[in-house]
Amino acid sequence: MIKIFYLIGKSATNIVARPLSAITSFLSLLLLLLMFDMVWISSLSAERYYERIAADIDMEIFLDDTLADSTVSGVLGTIVEMDGVADARYISKEKARDKLYSLMGADLLDGLEDNPLPRSVIITFENDYRSSANLATLKENLNRIDGVSEIYYPEEWLEKIEMTRGLIFKIVVFLGIVISLAVVLNLLHSIRLSARSRGQEILQHRLLGAGKFFISIPYILEG
Template sequence: MSRIGFSIKEGLKGFKRARLATTITISSLAFALLLVGVFLVLSLNVERWIGDFRKKIELEVFLDNDLTESEGRQIAQKIQSVRGVDQVNYITKEKAALRFKKEFGRDIYEVLDYNPLPLSCTVTLKKGYRTGERVAKVSAAIQGIAGVSEVIYQKELMALVDRYISLIYLAAVIIGLVLITISIILLYNTIRLTIFARRDTIEIMKLVGATRSFIRRPFIVEGLIQGLIGGLLAGALLYGAVKLTRRILLPHLFHSVEIYVVLVVAGILIGMLASRLSVSRYLRNI
């Protein structure tokens, strides 16, 4: 316990010695983590928006004109059994005529003497089958059922969404890694300055038999404190930015507690890693 107490005490002393460098480092770390948080919030909301879009995906299945309503119902039951299909809404000619009147404001029988609208079904898909590739497979399976004339869905739009969501995720990962790397470098250099200022003390400790882990521990504590403060500051700034954005621009912008936890934990881990790398490199050279 005395060793742990010594490490914490020395870590706090180191934190106070280079106040300007420490303040600059914490501010830079907080800014980098804030950007990471912004990308996390954006990614989370894009994922939710895409999820909402996918929930609304429907396949319009048109049946052959010469089918009776009873035969159409049998085909609807076959469609229901296709893997990936969630719900099937069977639309008779009369229902189609009502939809026509609702959408266009005119009765089909006022335009024509008969109802040319075919029997059809609207099909919704299960959660795991809402990507472009899987929707295409479900569509092909339905198209292969005897009596199905045509299957229509937003194929081009889905392909576009799938392509861009992949690019967004890739960009978020790359930018996140770059920002985290920058944060590690900033803390690494600050800890090096602290080590350099205390090089005489470190060498004396080595001479009297102090182990590497004992010497290393206060600097890791210092890095941990810097990372913790940077993470908390980033979380506070992100929370304020989200609240402001929701008030003046995007009232439905979503954020979660997990994002703020990630920022704080990331700050702590970055601080500990940067300080460990810095002091370990110095100890190898003495």
């Protein structure tokens, strides 16, 4: 316990005796830690932004016109049972027409005898399933279902977003390593300068039988 009090007192004495050196070392360390925090916060913000936009991704499956209405429920049931599918919503020709009307503000199909809009199924995904690899696999499985004519989702856009996400992660890791090394080197440099300026004092401690760890603690606390 006496040794601990001595080490703390010695560190405080060194800081008071050389305040400029201690303040410079502290500010340098604080700046590096602030930079690390900024990088970390930026990484978290980018990850949350990715999760937010990924949550809006869905897939629309267009059904073949030759598919009978009586078999649509069977197709819908098959889709719902697939891995990663959270919900499936059927869009009939009439609903597709209403959706087009609400989007355009006018009935563009007025005057046509038949409704040319296709029937479709819009599916949403489980939270941990929204990745380009998983959706590509799901698309491949959906194409095997009889009655499916076309499948659409923002495939290229999702791949670009994931590439950007991966690049940001690599940059954050690289900057984190660089900043961590800078912190360590800054501490070592401060300790080395402090030890050089008090070489005679260190020599006296060694002659009195003090160990390396005991001698170095005040300089580590000061640095």
